[in-house]
Amino acid sequence: MAFAGQTRSTLGVYFERRLLVGAYFDRTVQFVPNGSDWAENIHNKHYVDNCIAFTDQFLFGREAKEYLTANSLDTEFDVKDLLARDRVDGDQLKRYPFEWCFDSPPKVHLKPPALNGQNNCMIVETLVALQVLDIKHRAETAMKTPAQRAVFCVPTRYNTKQRRAMLDVGLIAGFDGNNVHIVNEMTAAVIAYVMDTRRKLIFSEIVIIFAIHDNHCECGLIEVDNNCIKHLSYGVVDDVNGFTHFIDRTLWLRRVDKRDLSRVVVIGHSDKIFDFKEVIKAEIAADFATKQNILYACDPIDVIVKGAVYYGQMLDKKLDTIDVREIIRADIKLLIQKNNDKPFVETLIPMNPNPNQYEQLNEIKVIINRKSFPIKLCQMEGDTVVKTLMVNDKPSKYFKFAESVNPLTRLIVRYRMDRDSLGVCLNATLKTTYGSESDVDLDKVDEYGLSYQCITGQRSILRELGVFSAPNISVNNWHQSVTARVQSVGSASLTPGPSRVASVPNAISAPPMAAAVAADAVQEFSQLCADIRVRLETCGAIATKRRKIAEKLLDCEKCFKTDAKKLEEQKQQLFRLIDGYNLRDKLITN
Structure with missing residues (x-):
């Protein structure tokens, strides 16, 4: 992969349920130390406990975990679980060591002297942004240059609403809107696989990837070559021991011969990963007598972080771009609720659709009358509502004429999916059985994402807390870092390795x-x-x-x-x- 000149520094952050891992690129992927002492980082690797607490100031990682443990408070929680949720049950909020002032959506109340301003309620996105800033400051100390771009690696199962919430996290943390990017863990791992594998020719191969977290297991079938990563299918394996049947069924649905399977990649953070790999060696490798390396040797967490950093390098044009073709990982549905009737759900695009289903223009017809208005249309991914639209139009003249001629009037909702963004495009019309169609407006009632005013308000809270104060990075330090990289040993590569930055005389x-x-x-x-x-x-x-x-x-x-x-x-x-x-x-x- 081609490497170009310096443009900006990219910070990659992987959000695992129990761990946070940061990394950046300095001739190789360098992991952000988990403490101020480098020797301490070598001992405890580079993993940061996914934990946050508040006393008179915010604590992160191991400090937060030790404080909560000493006060007999729960440490097994993940603040990200509250992202993109309109309402959270009060009993569930009790697990988190904060004083909540609202639960729809949840907000943390900070009392003086922590905050003396009028706005002292902190949303969940800001809590996650605090964790990002903690990693960002330590990364900038190691890089000796400001981090200007952020790539957040999130679980593959995240829906559109959750991914947008993570983008808002980056904005609150102070990154520019064009410099915050999201990549899921499966895509990141495959990017690292493509980059780190010595590939002599441009050829296509089939890779199956397992993401295991505690007792949760996801599986993806992916076609890769030097220029493209194409996701073919995705699924959740309920019984890890029955994954061989899942593989057979997935390959059959995608018309892929089992002999074409090139590699199995296992990622994640679970005590079951080692045993799972042994089962793969015993059961899958037996079907591939000529493929002794069917199981890709990699660290199940580090490979994800490396992929996030490589993705940032591609955005900076420092590496040749790899085209990533994602798929729908949950059924896209439309919940329709008429004013005078019970709601019902229609499936727009199923999970793992065929390629031709993406661009097809389809429609749903709903019989309505004068009393049906207003009509609520809720776009859903799986069981999560990600967008709410409302049909408020009630053209009296139209209905007066329609009901006198034909009592049956239909609301026609047409939809198709944009293949690149995986966004659903909707429009609606009214039509009688024998009459012409009339366009209606779809008013946005609720759409995912924070407003500009909310983001700026949360940034002002962080400024008051003083968490935007980055380490002392002077222009001289930045030039020294660049000079050190120029004078470093010429054996740098794109695979991880120890830092070999030479000192500047x-x-x-x-x-x-x-x-x-x-x-x-x-x-x-x-x-x-x-x-x-x-x-x-x-x-x-x-x-x-x-x-x-x-x-x-x-x-x-x-x-x-x-x-x-x-x-x-x-x-x-x-x-x-x-x-x-x-x-x-x-x-x-x-």
Whole structure:
């Protein structure tokens, strides 16, 4: 994958039920330390307990968990469970260590001296934004540069309303609207698989992925190549032990031969993952005698975080873009409630639809009369209402004429799905049996997402709390970080590894032998470029990659003659390009 120049720093955050993991890209994927002490981070890896508490200030991670445990309070909760919920039962709110002032939607009441302003109610999105800011500040300390883009990795089962709530979390946390992005954990894991697997040719393969969290197991069938990730089907496995039957049924529905299955990827956070992998080796690998590596070797959590960071690199044009084709993971329904009748539900688009069902224009016909107005239309994903529309029109002249001629009048709701955004487009008309159609307006009553006023109000609360104060990142520190990356070892790759950032020496006068050393460096790099050019013709890479590397070699040769001072920079750019294409072992010998 091609690597380009610096544009902005991206922070990837994975929201697991019990853990939060942050990462960024500095020649490789670097994980955000879970404490101020780097040695402590090595001991406890980079996982942050998904826990938040409030005393006279907010506590996060391990500190929050220790405080709650010491006060005999529940620590097994996830604030994200309250996102995008219009109302939460009071008994359920008691699990959370906050003083709630509302339950529809839930809001936390902060008493003075924490807040002295008029607005002292904090919504759930702001609680999650506080956790993001905690990770963001530690990431900026490690990166020595501000994080300008955020990629949030969320559970695959999240519906549109929950994903929009996570976007609002990023806005409240201070990110610009164009720099907050959502990717689900299955897509992130497959992106990491594509990036980290040495792929010599452009070919298509079928990957099946299991996401296991506690006792919950999801399964996805995905077709991947170097340029596209295409989700084929998704489902929830009720009985983990019966997953082989689920695989057989899924492959049959998608007309995929079992012999075409290339890899099984297991991700998530559960005590059952190790045993689950052993079962896969015993039961699935037996059907693939020629595929000894059917189970992809990866850390089930880290691979998700890496994929989120890689996704951010694609958005920054630092990696070649991979087209992601998502699918519907829950039935899209329309709940119709007439003023004088009981509500009923119609399925618009089923879960895992065939490709041709996305663009089809369909319609629903509902018999109505004068007393049916207003008519409420609730778009649902599974059992969750994500949008509410209202038909308030009651054209008296139209109904007077219609009822005198024909008492049957129909409301026709036409719909289709946009394949790229997976959004449902709705419009409605009124029609009598023998008459013409008349357009009606669909008034938006309730749609997911916070208003601009709400977001700015919540930001003002965070400013009053002082949580927007980032670590001291000066311009000099930022330039030092960039210089360190330029002067780092040329063996950087896109796969995770220990940080090899070289320290920046102090400015000193050039020694007498500096010119001779520079000449030797030019000669050495010139010979390296010549060797790479020879090996390039026989490395087996596709023509596009060979052409781009050859163009970069020409730039390096011009640098020898015009500006030798930029030699090290050109060298690093060449190495990054070669590493991006996973060709280091073929083009560069140690």
